[in-house]
Amino acid sequence: MATTVKLDAGAAGHGAEPRGKRDDDGQATYLIAIAEALWEEMERDERVYMLGEDIGAYGGAFKVTEGFLDRFGSGRVIDTPIAEETIVGMAVGSAMEGLRPVAEFQYADFMSSGFDSIATVLGRYHYRSGVPLPVVLRGPSGGYVRASSFHSVNPEPWFAYGGGIKIVAPAFPADAKGLMKSAVRDDNPVLYLEHKWIYRRIKETVPTDPDFLVPIGEAAVKREGTDVSIITSGALVHKSLEAAENLAQRGVSAEVVDLRTIVPIDEETVLNSIAKTSRALVVSESYRFVGIGAEVGATIAEKAFEHLDAPVTRLSPPNMPVPFSPTLEDAFLPQVADIERAVEELSAW
Amino acid sequence: MASEPHHWRGTEPRRVLAPDGSLVGDPDVGLGPDDLRAMLRFMLLARRLDRECIALQRQGELTVYPGFEGQEAAQVGSAMALGPDDFVFPTFRELAAALVRGVDPVQYLAYHRGTWHGGPYDPRATRFGPICIPVATQIVHGVGYAMGLALDGVRACSLAYFGDGSTSEGDFHEAANLAGVFGAPTVLFCQNNGWAISVPTARQTAGEIWKRAEGYGFPGIRVDGNDVLAVYRETREAAARAYAGEGPTLIEALTYRVGAHSTADDPGRYRGEDEVSDARGFDPIARFRSWLLAAGHIDDDLLAGWEAEIEEQVLTIREGVIAQPPPPVEWMFDWTYADPPSALAVQRSEVLGG
Ligand SMILES: Cc1ncc(C[n+]2csc(CCOP(=O)(O)OP(=O)(O)O)c2C)c(N)n1
Ligand SMILES: [Mg+2]
Numbered sequence: 001m002a003t004t005v006k007l008d009a010g011a012a013g014h015g016a017e018p019r020g021k022r023d024d025d026g027q028a029t030y031l032i033a034i035a036e037a038l039w040e041e042m043e044r045d046e047r048v049y050m051l052g053e054d055i056g057a058y059g060g061a062f063k064v065t066e067g068f069l070d071r072f073g074s075g076r077v078i079d080t081p082i083a084e085e086t087i088v089g090m091a092v093g094s095a096m097e098g099l100r101p102v103a104e105f106q107y108a109d110f111m112s113s114g115f116d117s118i119a120t121v122l123g124r125y126h127y128r129s130g131v132p133l134p135v136v137l138r139g140p141s142g143g144y145v146r147a148s149s150f151h152s153v154n155p156e157p158w159f160a161y162g163g164g165i166k167i168v169a170p171a172f173p174a175d176a177k178g179l180m181k182s183a184v185r186d187d188n189p190v191l192y193l194e195h196k197w198i199y200r201r202i203k204e205t206v207p208t209d210p211d212f213l214v215p216i217g218e219a220a221v222k223r224e225g226t227d228v229s230i231i232t233s234g235a236l237v238h239k240s241l242e243a244a245e246n247l248a249q250r251g252v253s254a255e256v257v258d259l260r261t262i263v264p265i266d267e268e269t270v271l272n273s274i275a276k277t278s279r280a281l282v283v284s285e286s287y288r289f290v291g292i293g294a295e296v297g298a299t300i301a302e303k304a305f306e307h308l309d310a311p312v313t314r315l316s317p318p319n320m321p322v323p324f325s326p327t328l329e330d331a332f333l334p335q336v337a338d339i340e341r342a343v344e345e346l347s348a349w
Numbered sequence: 350m351a352s353e354p355h356h357w358r359g360t361e362p363r364r365v366l367a368p369d370g371s372l373v374g375d376p377d378v379g380l381g382p383d384d385l386r387a388m389l390r391f392m393l394l395a396r397r398l399d400r401e402c403i404a405l406q407r408q409g410e411l412t413v414y415p416g417f418e419g420q421e422a423a424q425v426g427s428a429m430a431l432g433p434d435d436f437v438f439p440t441f442r443e444l445a446a447a448l449v450r451g452v453d454p455v456q457y458l459a460y461h462r463g464t465w466h467g468g469p470y471d472p473r474a475t476r477f478g479p480i481c482i483p484v485a486t487q488i489v490h491g492v493g494y495a496m497g498l499a500l501d502g503v504r505a506c507s508l509a510y511f512g513d514g515s516t517s518e519g520d521f522h523e524a525a526n527l528a529g530v531f532g533a534p535t536v537l538f539c540q541n542n543g544w545a546i547s548v549p550t551a552r553q554t555a556g557e558i559w560k561r562a563e564g565y566g567f568p569g570i571r572v573d574g575n576d577v578l579a580v581y582r583e584t585r586e587a588a589a590r591a592y593a594g595e596g597p598t599l600i601e602a603l604t605y606r607v608g609a610h611s612t613a614d615d616p617g618r619y620r621g622e623d624e625v626s627d628a629r630g631f632d633p634i635a636r637f638r639s640w641l642l643a644a645g646h647i648d649d650d651l652l653a654g655w656e657a658e659i660e661e662q663v664l665t666i667r668e669g670v671i672a673q674p675p676p677p678v679e680w681m682f683d684w685t686y687a688d689p690p691s692a693l694a695v696q697r698s699e700v701l702g703g
């Protein structure tokens with residue numbers, strides 16, 4: 001069972017090996033779990049290497065790659081010049097040559113600085129050439145941390161749209177580790193989004209088996225319920241679980257489905273949940289209009305119509321920049337109370 | 350003598366004052382004693398305010414703040430060289446330039462307080478663009494603005510600030526190329542402060558930044574960015590070329606970021622204390638002050654008077670920052686479009702609840 005830890009700026013800990021940064025009781029934060037996966041994959045396969053801005057001596061803006069430079073050297077942990085388009089292009093070229101690049105974006109917001117290379121080059125490379133490109137693009141995404149519109153974006157829809165790229169967005173440390181390993185071993189481009197609100201807040205027991213994998217494309221029911229299904233991902237999984245706990249005390253039983261993978265979506269798990277509860281609340285941190293919530297909601301409306309007892313409902317931010325001001329950001333992003341209210345409205349049907 | 354910062358190696362920069370304040374060039378840059386004094390006073394205010402901002406962040410009054418200590422001459426010298434019709438495109442580190450341009454510091458700091466995204470100062474009124482986070486994007490805006498000026502036949506120029514790390518982005522090269530091809534009346538002003546967060550200039554470029562201008566077909570200049578008189582002169586001449594229809598100039602101002610990248614940074618991870626204490630030996634304020642004293646333009650009484658004034662000024666700014674209330678929630682809907690479409694009104698009522 002995952003626990004919520006009190007936020008502590010130094011929680012990443014020090015010392016080289018990520019596994020050494022687990023708690024005394026062996027639990028790993030989400031951040032450490034991601035670092036463990038990367039470390040183990042680099043140890044397993046010397047064709048795996050990293051590139052990105054400030055990932056070497058600095059250990060990355062959030063310290064995910066702390067210690068990697070010392071262990072793997074500057075040939076496999078490459079501080080690039082500041083050029084996102086180039087980072088993607090270099091990943092493409094070196095993957096053609098047989099390497100397995102893992103590129104860090106300082107913030108997922110700056111993935112859009114390399115948009116053309118991701119969306120029209122990387123995403124179409126196999127289609128154009130038949131050459132698999134095992135490229136992982138990873139970066140911290142999402143809000144709730146008062147980091148302004150340039151450090152808070154959820155970029156899922158931007159890259160989900162064109163095809164050719166898988167998108168992963170785990171919410172729990174064990175899932176994060178297993179999905180990162182799957183992403184590195186995947187022969188397709190994978191966009192791996194790390195929710196920065198979760199990094200140091202959530203920890204749990206994480207498998208140590210070096211071949212522990214969580215398959216890409218599988219959602220997971222994180223809490224069973226009977227009245228309403230909450231379909232969500234990322235930080236909102238934790239907000240939804242908190243809401244479900246509060247609702248249970250008021251006699252409302254909410255099921256929480258964590259998508260874990262955004263592309264390809266696990267329709268089966270989603271639809272099975274709706275078959276059980278007959279009510280769907282889709283909670284997404286991507287914008288409401290043309291967001292991931294719109295897509296999931298449409299799928300449910302189309303394929304689970306006969307099960308539904310209430311309109312499919314969405315909770316998502318409005319289509320505008322993520323505000324910097326805490327008051328505005330709170331109003332902008334779905335909160336626990338919003339989820340509870342929406343579930344109660346649905347369960348009244 | 351302390352050794353020069355690592356990234357100053359290579360071509361000697363243009364100078365008026367040596368690091369010890371002695372004269373090595375023509376001090377007549379076209380400024381009278383009042384303007385020279387104003388220049389130093391801006392630098393002193395900038396440094397004091399910069400330190401106050403770091404304190405404000407530590408006290409929880411600002412969310413994050415990128416200090417510029419050590420870069421006062423590069424910013425004040427260049428900003429003072431511009432005319433009232435010229436337009437500045439800043440990065441996120443140009444508070445000193447903003448002060449010179451007359452931007453209200455309380456409004457500017459609204460960004461770092463998180464009360465608003467770009468500061469509610471009006472870029473068109475202040476002729477100072479919004480704080481720019483995606484690095485290097487503003488350089489292209491500077492060129493586009495300049496091309497607008499040229500099309501309108503206005504005798505003015507734009508100036509975009511950017512860092513050494515920003516020259517790695519395609520935007521820098523594309524902007525420079527565009528400016529060269531169209532002879533845009535613009536100044537590309539690079540503050541080479543030696544670091545892009547944890548990465549030294551040598552890992553951004555194997556060459557010298559100023560030299561790139563030649564490849565794009567216009568003048569490039571390397572100036573000692575800690576020599577305010579030299580910075581002023583070179584920027585002034587670049588602006589004059591722009592006004593005269595002679596096209597763009599790239600200026601590489603060699604300076605040093607004495608403090609952290611931002612209040613969220615720990616520079617101890619990537620650079621030694623020796624480097625920083627050495628760089629302090631090239632302090633831009635000490636250099637200019639010692640020359641002004643020697644030239645008889647200022648004296649200790651004047652400096653003491655300023656110190657008291659600046660304390661008061663900074664206190665007023667501090668109080669203004671702290672007094673800023675959080676903005677009303679409706680603002681995000683009011684500001685996203687120039688004229689909010691009706692679909693947004695639906696989202697607005699969802700968020701505001703009614
Ligand atoms: C497109 C983009 N990529 C990455 C970042 C993250 N970032 C912010 S500042 C910075 C370093 C900039 O260095 P430099 O241009 O030298 O300016 P300085 O910080 O030294 O003033 C980086 C990588 C960003 N803001 N925008
Ligand atoms: Mg720099």
